[in-house]
Amino acid sequence: MAANPKVIYMDNNATTRVAPEVVEAMMPYLTEAYGNPSSMHTFGGVVGQAIKEARGKVAALLGADPGEIVFTSCGTESDSTAILSAIRTYPEKRHIITTRVEHPAVKNLCETLETATGHKYRVTKLKVDAEGMLDMQEYEAALTEDTAIVSVMWANNETGVIFPVEEMARMARQRGILFHTDAVQAVGKIPIDLKNLDIDFLSCSGHKLHAPKGVGILYVKRGTLFVPFMVGGHQEHGRRGGTENVASIVALGRACELAMEKMDEENSRVKKLRDRLEEALLTSIPKSMLNGHKTLRLPNTANISFEYVEGEAILLHMNQHGICASSGSACTSGSLEPSHVLRAMGVPFTAAHGSIRFSLSIYNTEEEVDLVIAKMPTIIANLRKLSPFWKG
Amino acid sequence: MWEYTDKVQQHFLSPQNVGEIEDPSGTGDVGSLACGDALRLTLKIDANDIIVDAKFKTFGCASAIASSSVLTEMVKGMAVDEAAKITNEDIAQALGGLPKEKMHCSVMGREALEAAIADYRGHTLPKTEGEVVCECFGVTDLEIIRAIKESNLRSVEEITNFTKAGGGCGKCEDKLRALLETTVGAKAQIVIPQMPQKKMTALQKIKKIEEVLEREVRPGLRKDGGDIELVDVDGDFVTVALRGTCKSCSKSQTTIKEYVEKKLREFVLPSLIVEEN
Numbered sequence: 001m002a003a004n005p006k007v008i009y010m011d012n013n014a015t016t017r018v019a020p021e022v023v024e025a026m027m028p029y030l031t032e033a034y035g036n037p038s039s040m041h042t043f044g045g046v047v048g049q050a051i052k053e054a055r056g057k058v059a060a061l062l063g064a065d066p067g068e069i070v071f072t073s074c075g076t077e078s079d080s081t082a083i084l085s086a087i088r089t090y091p092e093k094r095h096i097i098t099t100r101v102e103h104p105a106v107k108n109l110c111e112t113l114e115t116a117t118g119h120k121y122r123v124t125k126l127k128v129d130a131e132g133m134l135d136m137q138e139y140e141a142a143l144t145e146d147t148a149i150v151s152v153m154w155a156n157n158e159t160g161v162i163f164p165v166e167e168m169a170r171m172a173r174q175r176g177i178l179f180h181t182d183a184v185q186a187v188g189k190i191p192i193d194l195k196n197l198d199i200d201f202l203s204c205s206g207h208k209l210h211a212p213k214g215v216g217i218l219y220v221k222r223g224t225l226f227v228p229f230m231v232g233g234h235q236e237h238g239r240r241g242g243t244e245n246v247a248s249i250v251a252l253g254r255a256c257e258l259a260m261e262k263m264d265e266e267n268s269r270v271k272k273l274r275d276r277l278e279e280a281l282l283t284s285i286p287k288s289m290l291n292g293h294k295t296l297r298l299p300n301t302a303n304i305s306f307e308y309v310e311g312e313a314i315l316l317h318m319n320q321h322g323i324c325a326s327s328g329s330a331c332t333s334g335s336l337e338p339s340h341v342l343r344a345m346g347v348p349f350t351a352a353h354g355s356i357r358f359s360l361s362i363y364n365t366e367e368e369v370d371l372v373i374a375k376m377p378t379i380i381a382n383l384r385k386l387s388p389f390w391k392g
Numbered sequence: 393m394w395e396y397t398d399k400v401q402q403h404f405l406s407p408q409n410v411g412e413i414e415d416p417s418g419t420g421d422v423g424s425l426a427c428g429d430a431l432r433l434t435l436k437i438d439a440n441d442i443i444v445d446a447k448f449k450t451f452g453c454a455s456a457i458a459s460s461s462v463l464t465e466m467v468k469g470m471a472v473d474e475a476a477k478i479t480n481e482d483i484a485q486a487l488g489g490l491p492k493e494k495m496h497c498s499v500m501g502r503e504a505l506e507a508a509i510a511d512y513r514g515h516t517l518p519k520t521e522g523e524v525v526c527e528c529f530g531v532t533d534l535e536i537i538r539a540i541k542e543s544n545l546r547s548v549e550e551i552t553n554f555t556k557a558g559g560g561c562g563k564c565e566d567k568l569r570a571l572l573e574t575t576v577g578a579k580a581q582i583v584i585p586q587m588p589q590k591k592m593t594a595l596q597k598i599k600k601i602e603e604v605l606e607r608e609v610r611p612g613l614r615k616d617g618g619d620i621e622l623v624d625v626d627g628d629f630v631t632v633a634l635r636g637t638c639k640s641c642s643k644s645q646t647t648i649k650e651y652v653e654k655k656l657r658e659f660v661l662p663s664l665i666v667e668e669n
Contacts, residue, residue: 116665118628310428312394312453316404329453330428337528337560338428349426386410386457388432388449389425 008368011324013157013359019210025254029247037244047246054253061256063193070218070239071249075184075205076105078218081229082180082201086149088227093148099126100344106151106182131293132161132345149178154186158341159292160301166197173198184208188259189298200224211255215248262362271299273369274360278302280373285380300360305351308390309383317379328355397488403458408465411447418512420504427529429456433504441472455494459501462486476509495554525567528560540575598625604659609652613638623669633669
């Protein structure tokens with residue numbers, strides 16, 4: 001790699017920079033305040049107090065009660081906990097509804113439940129249209145008495161498309177069906193107020209909102225029956241055994257507090273940056289197109305396909321300028337097929353292989369967007385010169 | 393992130409001989425947009441059968457572009473007969489190696505070269521013969537057999553890395569395994585016993601499982617100071633407990649799934665699911 005001290009980080013749906021304020025908040029719990037929050041002495045007790053405060057901050061961001069928040073190790077653990085809890089609560093129900101565009105944390109769990117049980121479980125994967133949106137009639141028809149749980153992501157990690165989970169949860173509740181949402185990409189980017197919603201479980205991950213990796217949240221609505229995934233000590237009110245990851249929990253609390261403060265900025269300044277980047281690239285680069293709904297989308301995400309060129313090659317050229325992003329191309333994943341999300345949307349192979357996801361954060365600047373806008377057309381044009389399919 | 397050699401980086405960032413030769417002596421077109429990579433190689437060959445010029449156009453990832461670029465460098469100045477002997481391994485070696493998942497990029501280079509030489513000589517390619525095994529990427533049995541032989545492939549995963557066959561829907565996996573077995577020959581010598589035709593009673597099943605554990609599984613585990621015990625059989629679910637060194641082994645889950653379950657499926661019932669107590 002050519003040395004490039006300046007990194008332009010536009011891969012925030014993959015992970016985010018830990019906010020300096022967050023690092024500062026967690027440091028004492030990595031150094032002098034090392035007590036066990038379960039201990040009887042004050043030395044541990046003050047640590048327990050810090051967790052309590054963090055729980056309060058997380059609850060505030062989600063519009064939840066602190067008692068509804070369970071700290072976990074990551075988004076995937078939260079997803080597994082919620083879905084497995086539902087099927088253990090209702091062992092007679094053998095049907096799960098999810099979508100074709102879920103994150104592997106939900107997708108692969110559902111597929112495993114199907115295959116590893118010899119198809120005792122049946123999974124309906126809802127279709128999406130060309131803009132990545134669900135068909136609510138298909139959803140309504142899929143809800144049956146046999147359905148144990150519905151698991152639908154709040155916002156898609158690849159395209160940023162937002163699903164109508166509030167409405168979908170209401171429809172599930174009316175039929176007595178549990179509803180889980182993987183909100184890993186939504187929390188901190190769009191306002192969420194769980195108080196008045198019919199969502200039973202919500203998963204969230206720390207490292208997507210400027211907290212460190214290795215900490216997550218599962219929201220469990222008060223009154224929703226719950227079977228723990230990790231069985232052990234009495235931590236988290238018996239809902240998740242295991243000594244608390246104190247420093248990261250404190251960090252996540254601080255990150256949620258910051259997210260609340262920055263929510264407006266995310267939806268105004270960051271959104272403007274994203275829109276400017278998107279419009280400039282779509283205008284200046286021929287045969288480029290947006291993947292996902294134009295407006296029902298996270299404020300930070302733009303997934304753009306550049307036809308007749310391949311994603312990995314684009315990313316490596318961007319890397320030469322220190323620009324970090326992701327691609328739905330087959331070659332970047334080590335698999336031979338492009339992203340399941342883009343394929344579910346029916347994005348043609350010619351475009352799916354050349355898709356690039358830009359995901360911004362509050363740390364991005366106008367200058368960075370200017371640089372990306374300046375560099376991208378040359379990168380794409382140079383690769384197209386190599387492409388046997390480009391007749392431009 | 394892939395670990396690419398400096399040579400791959402160099403050929404990717406500054407590819408050599410990009411373009412198409414006007415009025416070429418031979419053209420090789422392989423791959424397609426849908427497959428995610430494609431290469432058009434054009435050669436200029438003089439009256440003495442020497443390749444005097446080579447140019448390429450490639451749609452694909454860094455290793456596809458680098459493989460194409462290095463290939464044009466390799467063949468320039470070479471006699472056609474010599475060039476025809478270039479293998480995909482030669483291409484990968486010229487790049488200082490490729491990640492194993494990217495070996496198919498070097499295969500694409502070799503295929504394009506072959507196609508261009510065949511075009512020059514007025515031959516048809518073996519690729520047009522043979523039967524398509526992998527529908528997703530249009531790979532024929534002849535191509536797969538050739539890759540198995542040339543690159544000494546020993547697993548279905550390796551076949552996918554080299555030819556892309558099996559990398560899409562995965563439906564051809566059994567066919568790939570069969571091709572591997574007939575080509576390599578080694579596996580074919582293992583006698584696979586007849587599967588029981590009748591439904592076994594629970595008692596018969598338990599007896600049979602005990603028998604297979606004793607004969608096929610225990611000797612291997614004991615060699616490493618471990619052992620296995622049958623705990624319960626409930627329908628297709630077989631519960632076992634690992635003992636001795638196996639008990640605390642970090643790979644116990646792999647032992648159960650990859651070793652115990654495979655043996656029981658092979659010798660007792662293909663539907664069995666083995667779980668640890």
